[in-house]
Structure formats: structure tokens, C-alpha cells
Amino acid sequence: MTDKSKDMLIGLTAIVLGSVFLITFIAIESQVGILALIGMTAIAVVVSARMGISKRISEAFSSNEALMNGTVIVALLVVTVWFREDHFPLLMIATVMLYLTACLGLNIQFGYTGVVNFSGAAFFGVGCYTAAVLNQHTAIPHLMVVVLGGVAAALVGSILILPVLRTRGHYAAVVTIAFGILFKTFLEVNDTLGGPQGLKVPGMEVLGWNFNSNIEIGDEIELSFYLNYVAIGLILSVLAFALTRRVERSWVGLSLDAVRLDETVAACFGINIRRWKITAFTLGNVLVGMAGAVFAMMLGFIAPTNFAFGDSLILVSIVLLGGMGSPWGTVVAAGLVILLPEKLQAIQEYRFLLYAIVVILILLFRPQGLLPRGLRAYVPGWRG
Amino acid sequence: MTKGHDKVLAFRGVTKRFGGVVALDHFDMEVDEGQIVGLIGPNGSGKTTSFNVLTGIYAANGGEVEFLGQDITNWPAQKVYEAGVARTFQRSRLCVDLSIFDNIMIGNHQHLNHGLMFNIFKRKAFRRQMEESYEEAKELMTIFDPPLADRMFEAVGTFNMIDRRRIEICRALISHPRLLLLDEPSAGMTEDETRQLMDDILVARERIDGLSIVLVEHEMGMIERVTDRCVVLNFGQKICEGEYREVASDKLVQEAYLGVE
Numbered sequence: 001m002t003d004k005s006k007d008m009l010i011g012l013t014a015i016v017l018g019s020v021f022l023i024t025f026i027a028i029e030s031q032v033g034i035l036a037l038i039g040m041t042a043i044a045v046v047v048s049a050r051m052g053i054s055k056r057i058s059e060a061f062s063s064n065e066a067l068m069n070g071t072v073i074v075a076l077l078v079v080t081v082w083f084r085e086d087h088f089p090l091l092m093i094a095t096v097m098l099y100l101t102a103c104l105g106l107n108i109q110f111g112y113t114g115v116v117n118f119s120g121a122a123f124f125g126v127g128c129y130t131a132a133v134l135n136q137h138t139a140i141p142h143l144m145v146v147v148l149g150g151v152a153a154a155l156v157g158s159i160l161i162l163p164v165l166r167t168r169g170h171y172a173a174v175v176t177i178a179f180g181i182l183f184k185t186f187l188e189v190n191d192t193l194g195g196p197q198g199l200k201v202p203g204m205e206v207l208g209w210n211f212n213s214n215i216e217i218g219d220e221i222e223l224s225f226y227l228n229y230v231a232i233g234l235i236l237s238v239l240a241f242a243l244t245r246r247v248e249r250s251w252v253g254l255s256l257d258a259v260r261l262d263e264t265v266a267a268c269f270g271i272n273i274r275r276w277k278i279t280a281f282t283l284g285n286v287l288v289g290m291a292g293a294v295f296a297m298m299l300g301f302i303a304p305t306n307f308a309f310g311d312s313l314i315l316v317s318i319v320l321l322g323g324m325g326s327p328w329g330t331v332v333a334a335g336l337v338i339l340l341p342e343k344l345q346a347i348q349e350y351r352f353l354l355y356a357i358v359v360i361l362i363l364l365f366r367p368q369g370l371l372p373r374g375l376r377a378y379v380p381g382w383r384g
Numbered sequence: 385m386t387k388g389h390d391k392v393l394a395f396r397g398v399t400k401r402f403g404g405v406v407a408l409d410h411f412d413m414e415v416d417e418g419q420i421v422g423l424i425g426p427n428g429s430g431k432t433t434s435f436n437v438l439t440g441i442y443a444a445n446g447g448e449v450e451f452l453g454q455d456i457t458n459w460p461a462q463k464v465y466e467a468g469v470a471r472t473f474q475r476s477r478l479c480v481d482l483s484i485f486d487n488i489m490i491g492n493h494q495h496l497n498h499g500l501m502f503n504i505f506k507r508k509a510f511r512r513q514m515e516e517s518y519e520e521a522k523e524l525m526t527i528f529d530p531p532l533a534d535r536m537f538e539a540v541g542t543f544n545m546i547d548r549r550r551i552e553i554c555r556a557l558i559s560h561p562r563l564l565l566l567d568e569p570s571a572g573m574t575e576d577e578t579r580q581l582m583d584d585i586l587v588a589r590e591r592i593d594g595l596s597i598v599l600v601e602h603e604m605g606m607i608e609r610v611t612d613r614c615v616v617l618n619f620g621q622k623i624c625e626g627e628y629r630e631v632a633s634d635k636l637v638q639e640a641y642l643g644v645e
Contacts, residue, residue, distance in 0.1 A: 243504065250503035250510060251489070251496045254482075258490045261479040267461035268439055268471060269559070270493040279500070375483050375539055378514050383537055 004063060010053060011060025011068055019075040022335075023082050025343065026089045034343050058374075061328070065380040073238065080230050090226035092342055094298060097233030098291040100334040103318045104240040104327060105287030111325035111373075112253060113280035114260030115164055116173045119180030120315035123153040123285045125187070125307035127292025132199040132302060142204045146236075146293045153289025154282045164281060165274055180312050187304035198303025201296045204228070211297070229298040236294065240287050244327045247283075249378050256280055257376075288315075317359055323369025332370050391450075392417050392563055392596045393438075398447035400430075400437050400620075407433040409620035410447065415563065420589060420597040422607040422628070425617035426640055431600040432474055434617075435565050439471055440464045452562060466494055470556035471565035474600075476548045480541035484532065484551050487540055488521045491555035524554050527591060528584050546577040550584060557588065563596050564588070570603045582606050604632075616640070 021041060028034055048054050061068045076093075083089040102124055109115045117123075127149035134145045163175045188196045203212030211228035247253050258266040259276045266273055296302050318337050322329025341355050362370065377383075393415040400408040408430045415421050423431045436442045438449055440461035448457045451467055459467070470491065478487050489496065496513065497503070503510060518536070525533040528550045532543075540551060549569055556564055566585070570578040589595055601607050607614060607628055614631045616624040618640040624631050631637055 246504045246507070251493075251498050252500065252503045254486055254489055255493070255498060257482060257486070258479065261481070262477055264441060264461075265473070265477050265479075265490070268441070268465060269491050269555070270462045270465040271490070272462055375537060376486055377537075379511055 007056045007060040008064050008067070010056045011064070012071060014053075014057045015068070015071050015075050019079050022079050025339065026079075026083065026092065028343075031344070058371075062374075062377065063381050073234070076234060080227065080234075084223045084227060087224045087226055090224050090230050091298075092339060094226055094229040094233040095295070096335050096338045097230065097237045098295045098298075099315070099318065099338055100237045100331060101233070101240045101291035102288040103315055103322075103330050103334055104237070104244050105284035105291070106315055107284075107319050107322075107325060107327065107330055108244060108247060108256075108280050108287070109284035111319055112248065112256040112260065113277060115277050115281050115284075116169075117176050117281070117284065118173050118309075118312050118316060119160075119176040119183065120288055121307040121309070121311035122180040122183035123157060123288040124292035124295070124311070124315070125183060125302075125304075126153040126156045127289035128201070128296035128302045128306070129187070129193060129199070130289070131293035131296040132201040133193070135202040135297065136199070141206070142297065143206055145297075146232075146290050149293025150286035150288075150290035153285040153292065157281055157285040161278055161281060165277055177309065177312075180307075180309055184304050184307055184309075187307070194303070196304060198301060198306075200301055201299070203300060204232070204294070204297040212300070226298070229294065232294055236290060241327055241331075243283075243287075248325070248327075249376060249380075252276075252279075253376065321359060321362060321370060323372040326369060326371050326373035329369050329371035329373070336370075390416055392419075392452060393598070394450040395434065395438075396448050396450065398434070398437060398449060399445045400433055400442055401445050406620050408437065408444075411617070411620065411622055413615050413622065413625075415596050415598060417562075417594050417596055418589070419612045420585070420599060420610055422611035422614040423598055423600045423617065424602070424604075424607060424614055424631075429617040429640075430620040431617055432567055433620075435471060435567055435598075435600065438464070439469060439565070465559070468560075468562035469565065470559055470561035470563070472549070472552045472556055472567055472569060474567045474571065476545070476552055478540045478548055478552055478555070481539060483537045484525070484540055484543075485518065485521060485536040487551055488525070488536075488555050488558050489517060492517060492521070492558045494559050521554070521558060524558055525551075527587060528554060545572050546580060549573070549581060553584065553588065557592065557595075560592075562594065563598070566597060566599045566601075568600050568602065570601060570606055578603055578606060582610050585610050608632075 021037075025034070025037055028037060045054075080090065080093060083093070102120060106117055106120050109117045130149040130152040131145050134140050134148060135142065140148070160176065160179055164172060167175055187193055193199060203210065205211060212225050214225045215223040215227060217223070247256070255266070255271050255276050258269070258271050259273050263273055314337060318333045319330060321337065322331070322333030340358070341352060344354060391414055393413075395411050395413040397410045397412060398408055399406065399410055411430065411434060413421070413434070423434065425431055433442065437444045440459050440463070443458045448455055450456065451469065454467065456464060456467060479490070496517065522533045522536060525536065529547065532547060532550065540548060543551070553566075569581055569585070573581065585597065585599070589597060599607070599611060611628060613626065614628050615622055616631055616634075616637050623636045623640060624634045
């Protein structure tokens with residue numbers, strides 16, 4: 001067996017083990033069990049890193065990209081089908097997918113271009129409220145509403161473009177934080193958008209298929225309606241992932257990197273800094289807004305408290321934790337950040353404390369993130 | 385491009401002030417096609433400032449800059465680059481986390497298609513352009529450092545100073561500039577590396593037809609060997625101009641460098 005096919009085998013095994021882990025992790029109820037599982041996984045990850053197995057896994061992913069990515073999608077489908085009748089696990093999985101989509105958007109903004117955005121929750125909220133209003137008052141097809149959620153987020157984002165272009169670093173952070181807080185306050189005082197009580201959002205319906213009723217097959221089987229949302233979440237996140245990848249592996253991605261790393265140099269080599277900052281900011285907000293629109297339809301009810309500064313921080317921490325500019329890192333981190341607090345219900349309020357400690361520890365010992373971004377390969381496997 | 389431009393670059397009475405400090409004071413300088421001009425002077429005499437004014441990083445307070453017969457005074461950096469000026473920086477400013485190829489391609493910006501549709505959807509056409517650019521970059525790198533040409537997909541951060549300087553020169557040359565600005569290329573190098581670098585500069589001029597170079601440098605051996613002509617700055621003013629030998633024996637220049645007794 002060649003080294004390459006050995007790598008591939010290791011990679012495929014890793015995916016299988018990963019899905020087994022995911023299923024156990026989601027299914028397990030006892031707190032001791034969860035802690036034991038987390039501990040075992042942590043040890044397994046450290047050991048495989050020490051033994052060079054993780055390196056071979058990443059090698060497998062870069063040399064057989066289409067196969068490995070496809071297998072991951074199949075594995076996610078298997079996990080989904082496993083929980084086909086249970087509302088809560090499917091809700092969590094769909095939430096992870098939608099947060100992932102939003103975070104891939106943020107990753108284009110500050111992972112690639114260095115445009116900080118601490119108001120991710122606000123743009124997510126724009127998508128949510130767009131869906132709420134359009135679904136209640138218009139007959140626009142809901143898939144179109146999802147797209148419009150993205151467009152609305154991009155339009156609202158254009159208000160911020162001038163300040164974002166004129167500020168850098170901490171100042172840009174403060175501008176976006178202020179915007180996020182403004183947005184939430186605006187929602188709270190605005191009665192037409194429901195004020196602090198929020199709005200009801202009619203569920204999604206595509207071509208007569210109602211997303212919010214359980215799927216009945218014959219008399220025996222009744223599947224959770226959240227399967228619908230997992231499906232659309234998966235489609236959205238796969239599209240966002242593919243888009244991120246293609247942006248990264250192109251001259252566009254290179255220009256975005258150049259803008260982030262050294263604006264002076266970028267300008268001296270003809271790179272139009274404004275153009276790329278605007279492009280990245282808009283593209284990112286579109287993804288965040290689209291994720292928001294689906295999220296609102298899934299929850300059925302939204303209120304301003306869903307879009308607080310803390311929620312923006314969660315989005316940012318996912319990108320940081322995964323590794324700036326690393327789409328796979330974002331996938332792993334989105335799963336971790338959404339699932340971990342949910343699974344640690346028993347320790348009640350302390351779970352956020354524990355979660356915060358985990359984030360701090362990871363960033364302390366691995367400041368480049370869980371799966372740091374590698375060098376750019378324009379065409380996977382192509383080396384001149 | 386108009387042919388037979390003898391004069392590539394001209395500074396005429398260029399002034400740049402930072403608050404009360406006059407960094408460039410009615411500075412005049414001309415560069416002819418194919419010439420290597422050394423720009424020397426003590427620290428803080430305005431050498432790098434003149435580069436920054438020329439490349440659009442600073443706006444001049446007065447005077448004009450002419451390049452290939454066009455008035456390019458206070459043009460934005462992007463336009464100056466597109467007109468045919470490329471530069472290196474005092475402290476090598478490469479993107480160390482990116483590969484050699486990435487860094488050189490940043491310099492090649494002008495010749496690459498940056499349309500979103502092209503980059504995201506027309507992957508076949510993109511790949512063709514990428515492969516062509518790769519061949520070109522590799523060829524250029526081979527001129528300066530053949531071993532580096534085989535390591536185009538390694539992070540720049542893993543290379544030493546002379547390698548980085550060569551990558552930086554390639555990044556500047558890939559766009560086929562008419563004028564190359566080198567800002568203290570020998571900074572942080574050993575004597576041996578400096579010697580190699582001088583060869584590089586001469587090779588660049590020999591290989592690239594009609595390329596003019598302005599070189600800011602403290603290393604006088606390098607100035608002596610490489611340049612056709614020198615301009616000496618002190619406190620933002622030009623105090624002397626001519627061949628290295630004449631300049632070196634000039635009294636004002638010696639005072640500027642060694643001080644007055």
C-alpha cells in the first residue's frame with residue numbers, strides 16, 4: 001500500500017471515529033459520561049497529534065480533497081439520520097450548521113481581510129428580522145426570503161462601510177461594537193418590529209413542503225421536522241464552505257491576505273484596499289444574514305435579546321478558536337462552541353464559566369487556533 | 385509606452401514637511417533610462433521620504449514628480465505602480481506567512497484577473513492563468529536564486545535575509561516596471577551577502593532592457609560598484625551630485641557624513 005492510500009485510510013477512519021464521537025456526544029445524557037467522553041477525546045487528540053496521525057489526516061484531506069469532503073458530508077448525514085426522530089439533537093445540529101455559515105462569513109471578513117466585525121449578531125439579526133417581516137406580510141417564496149435576508153444584512157452593513165474603511169484595529173472594533181449595541185437598542189424601542197417582546201416568524205415552506213410539520217412515512221414512522229432545517233443548514237454551510245475555499249484559492253484571496261498583512265505594501269503593488277475591504281465585508285454579511293433568516297424561521301420566534309453583544313462575541317470566538325482563515329477550523333469550533341454549553345446543562349449557569357475557561361485555555365496554548373490555516377494551495381495537490 | 389524616453393524620472397523642487405520638520409526641501413533629481421542612481425545621505429536626510437512621495441504613500445507639499453513624461457505628483461500608490469514603478473522596503477516587508485509564490489504574485493497584481501466571477505466560477509481559466517504566472521515567477525526567481533525557484537510553495541518566514549531580499553526584488557520585477565526603487569537592500573546582511581546582492585542588482589539591469597534603478601544605500605562599497613551616478617541628500621536638501629568618485633571627495637559630503645570640526 002502506498003503512503004498516499006495509507007493516509008487516505010487514516011483520514012477515512014478519522015471521519016468514522018469522528019461521527020461515532022459526535023453521535024455518542026449528542027446522545028449521552030449523564031454528565032459524568034460527557035465529562036469522561038470529553039476527557040478521552042482530548043487525550044486521543046493529543047496522542048494522535050504526538051504520533052503524527054493528525055498530520056497524516058490533514059495530508060489525506062489535501063491530497064484527496066473531493067473524496068474526503070464528500071465523506072464528511074455523508075458522515076454528517078449519517079449522524080442526522082441517527083437522530084431522525086429526536087427534536088433537540090436535530091435542533092442543535094441545525095444550529096451548528098447555521099452558526100457555521102455565519103462564521104464562515106466572518107472568517108472572510110477578519111480571517112482573510114482583517115476587517116474586524118464585533119457586530120456579527122446584529123447582521124444575523126438583520127437576517128432574522130427580514131425573514132420575520134417578509135414571511136408575515138408578504139408572499140415572497142421562502143428560499144427567496146433567505147437570499148433577501150443576506151441582501152438586507154449587506155445593505156445594513158453598507159452603513160458601516162465608511163467607518164470600517166477609515167478605522168483600523170481597536171478603533172474598528174469599537175465602531176462595530178457600538179453598531180451592534182445600537183442595533184439591539186433600536187429593536188427594543190421599535191414597536192413595529194415587536195419591541196422587546198420580539199416577533200413571531202412563520203416557518204419555512206418551499207414548494208408546498210412545510211418545514212414545520214413532522215415528516216410522516218406510512219403510519220409507523222414519524223420523523224422530526226427539524227430534519228428539514230438540518231438539510232437547508234447543511235446546504236447553506238456547504239455552499240458557504242465552497243465559496244470560502246474558492247475565494248481563498250484565487251487572486252481574490254491573495255489580495256485579501258495582502259490587505260490584512262500589510263496595507264502599505266498592498267497599495268504599492270496596485271491592490272485597491274477599499275475595494276477588497278468592501279467586497280469582503282459585504283460578502284461576509286450576506287452569509288451571516290442568510291444564516292440568520294433560516295435561523296429565525298427555524299426558531300419561530302425572535303427577540304432583541306438574541307442579538308446582544310455576547311452573541312457577537314460567540315461568533316468571533318468561533319473564528320478565533322478554529323484558527324483565523326481556516327474553514328475546517330471554523331467547522332470544528334462551531335461544533336464545539338454550540339454543543340459544549342448545551343451538553344453541560346447540569347452545571348447550570350456555571351457552564352458558561354466553564355466554556356469561557358475552555359476557550360481561554362485553548363487560545364493560551366494554541367493561539368493560532370485548533371486547526372491553523374496552512375499555506376495557500378491554488379489548486380489542491382498542485383505544486384508546480 | 386512611448387519609446388526613446390531618455391529621462392525616466394524627474395523630481396522638481398519636491399518639498400515634504402512633517403509639522404515643522406522639512407524632510408525634503410526643494411529636491412531635484414533625474415534618472416535616465418537604464419541608469420542606476422545611488423541616493424545617499426546620513427540617517428533622516430530624506431532618502432526614504434523621497435521614495436514614499438514618489439510611490440504615493442506621502443503627499444508632497446510642493447514641487448512635482450514626473451515619470452515617463454507624465455506628471456505623477458501625488459498620484460495614489462496603485463496608479464504609480466500601474467504606471468511602472470515598483471519598490472522594495474527598508475525593512476523587508478514580505479508577507480512571511482505566505483509562500484514565495486504568493487508574495488511574488490502580490491507584485492504581479494496588474495497582470496492578474498481580479499474579477500469575482502473569474503476567480504470563483506471560471507476555475508479552469510483561473511488555473512491556466514495561475515500556471516502561466518507560476519512559470520513566469522519561477523523563471524524570474526531562477527535568475528536570482530535557482531534553489532529558491534524549486535521552493536516556491538514554502539512560507540517566506542523560513543528563509544534568511546538574502547533570500548527574502550531576492551524574493552522582494554522578484555516581487556518588484558514581476559510587474560515589468562520601468563523603474564525599480566531599492567530601499568537599503570543590504571540592511572541586516574553580512575558582507576558576503578551584500579556582495580551577492582550587488583551581483584543581483586547588476587544582473588537585473590543586464591537582463592531587463594531599459595530598467596532604471598534608484599538605490600538608497602549606506603554601504604558605500606555597494607554604491608561605488610553598482611551606481612552610475614549618485615545624489616547626496618542632507619537635511620532634505622541635495623548637496624551634491626555626480627559619479628561616486630567625485631561625490632566622495634566633495635567637501636560638503638564629507639562634512640555631512642563626518643561632521644564639521
